[in-house]
Amino acid sequence: MSEPTVLDYVKSIFKDWNSFQSFLQALFKREDTTQWAKPAEDVTIQLSPETDTEIVQEPPAPKSFPWRTLLVLFLALAGQQTFEPPRTSMANLGIALYIAAFGMAIWAYLRGEWTMTPVSQIEPGHEDSSIRRGPFILAILFSAATFVMMGGNKFTSLNITLWILSIVFFLRAFWLSEPRSTSLPRFDLKSFFTSTEWNIRITRSALLVFAMIAVIVFFRTYRLYDVPPEMTSDHAEKLMDVYDITQGQFSIYFPRNTGREPLYIYLCALFAELFTGTSFLTLKVVAVIGGLLTLPYIYLLGKEFGSTRIGLLAVLFAGIGYWPSVIERFGLRISFYPLFAAPTLYYIIRGLRRENRNDFILAGIALGIGLNGYTPFRIMPFVVVALFGVYLLHARDWQARKQSMIWLGLLAFTSFIFFIPLARYMIEFPDMFVYRAFSRLSTVERPLPAPLWQLIPLNLWNAAKEFNWYNGDIWVHSIPGRPALDIVSGALFLLGVTLMLIRYVRSRSWMDLMLLLAVPFFQMPSILSLAFPEENPSLNRTGAAIVPVFLLVAIGLDTLLNSIHLREKANGESIMSENRRAMGQRPLLAGSIFILLFLFSFAQNYNLVFHTYYDQYRASAWNSSEMGAVMKGFMDRGGSVDQVWIVPFPFWVDTRLAPFWAGAPGRDIAIAPDNIPATVELSGDKLFMFTLDDAVTMSELKRLYPQGTLSQFHSAVPAHDFYVYQIPASQ
Structure with a gap:
């Protein structure tokens, strides 16, 4: 062994944190530190008998403090x-x-201190190209019949039956029967209910998962009735559509207010009939259910990208996130964008990894149903093609590329079967179907404010800042001017992006690149708002980005916990089982950091949703609920629902909202000032509500009903008072 050099002395000081800390302490105590210097450890050099090349065996990486x-x-x-x-x-x-x-x-x-959990291994499968011809022919025939019978923008018993039959025969034609896994425990339902005693096993991990679910459900449903407290015109449009369904009008596409897809509206109508009536709460509950159903697929995607822990961390931080919570609580179709984007992404990735045809059928089902949910989801067919393009660039050979194109065709065919009703409407009413999307993408509504070469980079940059800097200025479903992520999630997200980029450069994994590109791909409905660039970014049109963003948050945190709790040898073998006494404090440190990060994230998101968002929304929205309470009180005293009116005024309350609060849905109680004289001929009590700024209406009512009673309703929200003018039947 050679004598130590000055370089060896320096290395012994700075090799890890403990050495440096000990050096400072020794220096402070004026102790001799020269004995620390040791010569570099010998490196064993061997010759490979096969290739005569040198194989260098280095000592294991030090187990230093991270x-x-x-x-x-x-x-x-x-x-x-x-x-x-x-x-x-x-x-x-x-x-x-x-x-x-x-x-x-x-x-x-x-340096090997940051240890990323490896992604799931590729599982080459045996592709069965067989098709059941009889069911396939029947699927084609019933699909054609469905397309023909879906005319007139109306669902009927006949065309729905034909549609269901086309789906059933299509799945029968292409679905592959897979052998039941022998690793799964068999569950005997009969024995379960006939048994005289049940043995229930409770594990620590099960309790943690249960606690996580409880926290998420609490965060998504707590104060759901009053956060947010008021409705807007968008809610009036949706509730009018729901009311139409309850009255027997079964539209395929709802053209009111530039149009909307049917899935969310019909689910709200079903929930209204069964539980909460045609109300704001109905819109909220269905939207929140959509958000909660997204979380299992985020978990499954986390498993695909490394481990159960990544999936659980992604679900946990998405579950308490301010961004997912407010877009659901607002009570529109927004949550249906990530709801179907998540399974589409999951089944594509799993299908390409396992080379399994059934996964692409499931991806097609998710894609087809999603197209019936929310307009921004129309970007997903293009995203799917782009994701397959990523795979093609990394495919191992021509046969793999050819097979992936067949899978893409099957996915597209499957999605079309579920899109047939809207496809017929699109052919029949093309202008109405594309108007909403093209009003933002093109010059349909207004000229582009700048050349495309300026708009596209600007929108891309603004969208990139959404998560950590600026999430837009739309107060109804965001807190204007702040990041979409809290401090903890924002920091972990950028760390996750950095680590995934590093790993992709080193490994060239198509799964890593897919996850990274999914973020801007899912933001495209907002990025492509070229005619209205001020609407970009918006938390609603980028809603599907919740899925990859929180996966990257989880990957960042998982890697952080790995580096604290666990180190790796130079050859990649885990050393968790070695030297446990030396590493005894690591799990405690990792757990403590996780708890602190979670508590900090939860506290900030709680404050954002239940204080900041609630206060700004309450101050900005008009108090239609209080007008509905005045209307309901009038009706309870015997007044007719047809003799209570709101006088419209520019930029004031939507006159369709108060009847929903009063329990008399489906009405617009607006009355123009010119039509007020016509009410004189009506008998019975009458009631008018109008804004404090409307002096013309006040003058007209006093002229027509001099014995009426004028009062000012004092709102619980400052600057939201309004006038109430009541006329008794004797007048």
Whole structure:
């Protein structure tokens, strides 16, 4: 062994955090530190008998304290903190902190301190190209008959029956019967109910999952009735459509207010009939259910990208996120975008990984149903093609590329079967079907404010800032001017993106690139708002990005916990089972950091949803609920529902909302000032509501009904008072 050199002495000091800390302590105590210097460990060099090349066997990586990891986390959190509103000049410091965090993360990754959980292994499958000809022919015939019978924008018993038969025969023609897995436990339902005793096993992991579910359900449903408290014109449009269904009008596409797809409307109508009536709560509950049903697929995607823990972390942080919560609580179809984007992405990735035809049928089902849900989902067919393009660039050979194109065709065919009713409407009424999307994409509604070469990069940049800087200015379903993510999720998201980029550069995995590109792909409905670039970004049109964004959040956190709890040898073998006494504090440290991050994230999101969002929404929305209460009180006193009116005024309340609050849905109680004299001929009590700014209406009512009673309704919200003018039957 050679004598130690100066370089060996320096290396012994800076090889890890413990060595550096001990050196400082020894230096402070004036102890001799030269004995620390040891010569570099010998490196064994062998010759490979097959190739005569040198094989260098290096010593195992040191099990040092993960100071780089903790520094990365601290820098990222500090950087994201500076991006919180109100922003100051400190935001520039935040950019520098993030750059330092990224550099430190790259260093930690290259040093082996950051350990990413590997993605699921590719499972080459045996593709069966067989098709059951009889069911396939019947599927084609019934599909054609369905398309013909879906005319006139109306669902009937006949065309729905034909549609269901076409779906059944199509699935019968293409679905492959798979042998039941022997690894799955068999469940005897009869024995379960006839048994005199049940043995229930409760594990720690099961309790943790149950606690996680309870936290998420609480966060998504707590104060659902009053957060947000008021409806807008969008809600009036949806409730009018729901009311039409309850009155027997079964439309395929609802053309009111530039049009909307049927799935959400029919589910709301069903829920209204069974539970809550045609109300704001109905719209909220169905939207929240859509959001909750998205979470299992986020979990499954997390498993595809590494482990159960990644899936659970993604679900947990998405479950308590301010962004998913407010777009659901607003009570529109927004949550149906991620609801069907998640399974579409999941089955495509799993299908390509397992080479299984059934997965692409399931992806086609999710795609086809999703097209019946929310207009921004129409970007998904293009996203699907792009995702297959990513796979083609990484496919191992020509046969794999050819097979993937067959799968893409099957996926498209499947989705069309579920899209047939809207496809018929699109052919029959093309202008109405495409108007909403093209009003943002093209010059249908107004000229483009700038050349495309300026608009597209600007919209891409604004969309990229959505998660960590600026989520738009639409107050009804966001908090204007703030990031879409909280401080913890925002920092972990950028760390996850950085790590995935590093891993992709090193491994060229198509799954990693798919996940990264899914973020801008799912944002495209907002990015393509070229005629109205001020509407980009918007949390509603980028709603499906919730899926890949929170997966990246989970990957960032999972890697962080790996680096604290677990190190790896140079050859990649886990050392968790080795030297447990030396690493005894690591699990405790990892768990403590996770709990602190979760509690901080939960507290901030809770404050954002139940205080900041609630207060700003309440101050901005007109108080139609209070007008509905006045209307209901009038009706309870014997007044006729047909003799209560609201006088419209520019930029004031929607006159269709008060009847829904009063329990008399489907009415528009607006009365123009010119039509007020016609009410004199009506007998019975009468009631008018109008804004404090409408002096013309006040003058006209006093002239026509001099014995009427004028009162000012004092709203619970400042600057939301209105006048109530009551005329007794004797007048």
